[in-house]
Amino acid sequence: MRRRPGPSARLKLTLSYAGFLLLAGALLLAVVWMYLLRYVPDNSQGLLGVSPNRYLLVRTFAPAAAVAMAGLLVFGLLGGWILAGRMLAPLTQIADAARTAGNGSLSHRIRMAGRQDEFRELSDTFDSMLEQLESHVAEQQRFAANASHELRTPLAISRTLLDVARKDPTRDRDELVERLHAVNTRAIDLTEALLLLSRGDRGHVTRESVDLSLLAEEAAETLLPLAERRRITLDVTGGTAPTSGSAELLLHLVTNLVQNAVVHNHPAGGTVTVHTEPHGDTSVLRVENSGRRLPPELVPTLTEPFRRGTERVRTDEHAGVGLGLAIVRSIVRAHDGTLDLAPRPAGGLLVTVRLPGRP
Numbered sequence: 001m002r003r004r005p006g007p008s009a010r011l012k013l014t015l016s017y018a019g020f021l022l023l024a025g026a027l028l029l030a031v032v033w034m035y036l037l038r039y040v041p042d043n044s045q046g047l048l049g050v051s052p053n054r055y056l057l058v059r060t061f062a063p064a065a066a067v068a069m070a071g072l073l074v075f076g077l078l079g080g081w082i083l084a085g086r087m088l089a090p091l092t093q094i095a096d097a098a099r100t101a102g103n104g105s106l107s108h109r110i111r112m113a114g115r116q117d118e119f120r121e122l123s124d125t126f127d128s129m130l131e132q133l134e135s136h137v138a139e140q141q142r143f144a145a146n147a148s149h150e151l152r153t154p155l156a157i158s159r160t161l162l163d164v165a166r167k168d169p170t171r172d173r174d175e176l177v178e179r180l181h182a183v184n185t186r187a188i189d190l191t192e193a194l195l196l197l198s199r200g201d202r203g204h205v206t207r208e209s210v211d212l213s214l215l216a217e218e219a220a221e222t223l224l225p226l227a228e229r230r231r232i233t234l235d236v237t238g239g240t241a242p243t244s245g246s247a248e249l250l251l252h253l254v255t256n257l258v259q260n261a262v263v264h265n266h267p268a269g270g271t272v273t274v275h276t277e278p279h280g281d282t283s284v285l286r287v288e289n290s291g292r293r294l295p296p297e298l299v300p301t302l303t304e305p306f307r308r309g310t311e312r313v314r315t316d317e318h319a320g321v322g323l324g325l326a327i328v329r330s331i332v333r334a335h336d337g338t339l340d341l342a343p344r345p346a347g348g349l350l351v352t353v354r355l356p357g358r359p
Contacts, residue, residue, distance in 0.1 A: 008144075009084075009088060009091075010081065010084045010085055010088055011084075013080060013084035013087070013088070014077060014080035014081045015077075015080070016080070017076050017079065017080030017083065017084070018073060018076030018077045018080050020074035020076075021072050021073075021075070021078075021080075022069065022072055022073055022076065024072075025068065025069050025072045026069070028071075029065055032061075040157070043206065054126075061216055061231045066172060073255055088119070089242060090112055090119035090122075090123065091128060093110055093112060093117070093123070094119075094122060094123060097109075097110045097130070098126070101130055101133075101259060106133055106134035107132075107134060108129055108130070109127045109130065110123045110126060111127065111186060112124075117132070136254050139290065139304075142304075142305075147305070149238050150192075151187065151190060154170060154183045154184070154186050154187040154190075155187070158180060158183050158184070161176060161179055161180055161183070162180075185321070188294045190323075191285050191289070204290055205245055205246040205249060205334050205335065206246050207244050207246075208245070208246070208247060209242065209244060209246065209358055210242070210244065210245055210246075210250055210358075211240050211241065211242055211243075212241035212242075212243060212250070212276045212283055212285050212355070213236075213238060213239060213241055213276040214351065215247070215250055215251050215254045216236050216238075216254055216258075216274045216276050216285065217236055217253040217259075218251065218254075218257040219251065219258045219274075220234055220236045220247055220258060220274060222255065223255070223258050223259055223262055226259070226262055226263075227262050230262060230263075230265070230267070230268065230270075231268040231269055231270075231273065231311045232262050232265055232266075232268075232269075232270045232272055233270070233271045233272070234258070234262065234272045234274075235272070235273050235274070236274045236276075237273065237274070237275045237276075238274075238275040238276040238277045239276065239277055239278070240276070240278070241276040241278055241283035241285065241357075242283060242357060242358040243282060243283040243335070243355040243357060243358055244356065244358050245334075245335040245355065246334075246335075249279040249331045249334065249335075250331065250335070252327065252331065253327075253328050253331045253332065254274075254285065254287075254308050256325070256327055256328050257274075257285075257328060257351055257353075258272065258274060258287060259324070260264050260287075260289075260324050260325065260351075261287050261288070261289035261348075261349070261351075262289070264289065264298055264349070265290055265291045265348070266290055266291055266292075270289065270290040270291060270348075271289065271290045271317075272287070272288070272289045272290075273286075273287070273288045273289075274286070274287050275287075275288070279354075280357075281356065281357050282337075282355060282356060282357050283354070283355050283356075283357045283358075284353070284354055285352070285353040285354075285355075286350065286351070286352050286353075287350075287351045288344065288348065288349075288350045289348045289349055289353075290344075290346070290347060290348040291344075291347050291348035291349065292347050292348075293343065293344075293347045294343040294345075294347075294348075294349060296343060298351070299341050299342065299343050300341070302325050302340070302341060303325045303326055303328070303329040303339065305326040325341075328351075328353075332353055332355070335355050335356070335357065336355075336356055337353060337354050337355035338353070338354045339352075339353055340352040340353075340354075
């Protein structure tokens with residue numbers, strides 16, 4: 001934004017300091033006049049006939065007072081300029097850091113030294129903002145790169161299949177159509193997942209009364225055939241857990257968690273437990289599944305986009321696009337909730353979602 005040039009804050013503070021100093025000097029002279037000089041007789045003998053009269057005192061005092069006022073003005077301007085510069089130095093550092101960040105360098109930090117005060121608090125807040133902004137930008141860059149790679153893969157496969165079919169007209173067309181259909185379905189699933197993730201990141205959701213227990217039962221009923229094919233025991237326990245939010249997005253949340261628990265499980269004989277309950281002023285959803293033991297350092301990264309747990313058991317049929325838990329995290333944030341992931345000691349994962357309860 002272009003603004004007309006004006007006096008600097010340092011100059012304004014300097015003039016303010018000098019003005020207050022002159023005002024204090026003028027008040028002091030006024031006190032001297034009111035409580036001293038006005039009581040001196042204005043006659044030839046002065047006070048008690050031994051001291052100078054008012055006329056002589058004024059003539060003697062006025063030049064000295066004028067010199068003192070001029071000295072105060074000079075002292076106020078010089079001292080005010082120096083003090084204002086020292087006081088505004090932290091703001092100069094913050095402005096330089098903001099200018100550097102505006103030019104695209106988010107790694108710069110102020111790290112202002114000294115004891116805690118308003119300027120240091122502002123500096124620390126600005127550093128924290130830069131740190132979060134740098135993290136979000138890096139995350140978005142990784143997301144864009146991964147999304148481009150994931151979207152390019154099915155297109156490259158489709159082109160390869162078409163090139164092979166064009167060079168070999170005798171190739172089975174039904175097989176080609178089936179493989180193209182599978183590749184196209186994966187591309188559509190990825191695009192829909194990206195759109196859902198973007199919708200959750202915007203944070204604007206339509207609020208309505210929702211019961212997490214009903215959503216858990218609906219998700220379990222939908223995924224029961226998948227669990228039966230994989231010989232996974234799927235249980236829904238607990239009671240009503242009322243909350244407020246988008247029923248569609250929250251159903252996606254529960255479905256993604258349950259499907260994730262079914263797919264990343266033992267090849268056979270595993271268990272998945274979905275539990276809902278109210279807890280104070282929150283509604284809690286827990287999805288717990290058996291499976292192989294997860295390294296503790298792997299769990300915090302599972303909510304990153306396109307992050308697939310390489311040590312978790314899954315089949316190629318349900319490998320997914322790596323956005324399941326990222327979508328869950330996005331939906332939880334849009335509903336002002338919290339998401340906790342913890343590895344189970346016996347193996348598998350425990351996911352806990354806490355959402356504000358319905359008032």
